[in-house]
Amino acid sequence: MKKLLPFLLLSGTALAQDGLYEPAPPANSAFVRVLNTPSATLGDKSVIADKGAASVYVVIPQGDFTAKVGGVNGKLKVEAGKFYSVVADGAKLNLLTDPFADNRAKxxxxxxxxxxxxxxxxxxxxxxxxxxxxxxxxxxxxxxxxxxxxxxxxxxxxxxxxxxxxxxxxxxxxxxxxxxxxxxxxxxxxxxxx
Structure with a gap:
């Protein structure tokens, strides 16, 4: 995925300029989702995940951001190019680093x-x-x-x-x-x- 990401971003940028697809996310972006919560805010984006399910990933600029999952608030930090899942654990938020799906044969x-x-x-x-x-x-x-x-x-x-x-x-x-x-x-x- 790391090797493919620059190619995908460049390809996505070219296609976005043609109006075929949404613009590619900025190069300094991370991808963050929530698990098992009816309402959450990641940065300035609202997301939901059905009970026991995962939301779609949202694009978050690298660095610190504020998250609210259910009734739990906190500051989290993400790195560019990585994928994360956020879960509320009691009164705190846990940020789990998700693996890359880089093997298209599996x-x-x-x-x-x-x-x-x-x-x-x-x-x-x-x-x-x-x-x-x-x-x-x-x-x-x-x-x-x-x-x-x-x-x-x-x-x-x-x-x-x-x-x-x-x-x-x-x-x-x-x-x-x-x-x-x-x-x-x-x-x-x-x-x-x-």
């Missing part, structure tokens, strides 16, 4: 543990194949996998915490799996920004 799975359960594992729903292991509360874990249709589940030891049936993982796409105390949800991540 699907990227990112699981966010927003539950109170320690050491969550993402596995195939039958529990036989580990995908991502040991994700602590308030943290995320990721893995690039082959394109496949599969049943996935979050586990605490051998206890399933939430199951997703028939998840179609497509090469070149990214997927956000959000575990809350209410269960597991899936959002197809998008580099579409607001």
């Amino acid at each position: 699907a990227l799975l990112v699981i966010y543990n927003l539950s109170k359960t320690a050491n969550v594992d993402l596995k195939t729903a039958d529990g036989k194949t580990a995908v991502v292991s040991g994700v602590k509360p308030g943290e995320s874990g990721s893995r690039a996998v082959n394109g496949i249709t599969v049943d996935l589940a979050a586990f605490s030891g051998s206890k399933p915490l939430g199951t997703l049936k028939g998840v179609k993982l497509e090469r070149g796409s990214a997927y956000a799996l959000v575990l809350t105390d209410s269960g597991l949800t899936l959002t197809t991540s998008s580099t579409k920004t607001k």
Whole structure:
């Protein structure tokens, strides 16, 4: 992604001048989204994420910015060219750095543990194949996998915490799996920004 970003930005700028697409974001931009909140403000942009889901990414200039997620306010700092997810954890905001989906031959799975359960594992729903292991509360874990249709589940030891049936993982796409105390949800991540 880092190698592709300058090319994409230059290409996007040329196409934007032709009026075909929205202008490319400034080179000093980061991409930030929220998880699991009905209302949030990132800088001067309003975003929403359904319960257990991820919002679209919004373009934020690098450096410090103010965020409000639900009833929690805070200042956060981002670096240009990186992707982030913001979650409210009690009375504070957590800024998680998202991985780059830079392998177009693989699907990227990112699981966010927003539950109170320690050491969550993402596995195939039958529990036989580990995908991502040991994700602590308030943290995320990721893995690039082959394109496949599969049943996935979050586990605490051998206890399933939430199951997703028939998840179609497509090469070149990214997927956000959000575990809350209410269960597991899936959002197809998008580099579409607001």
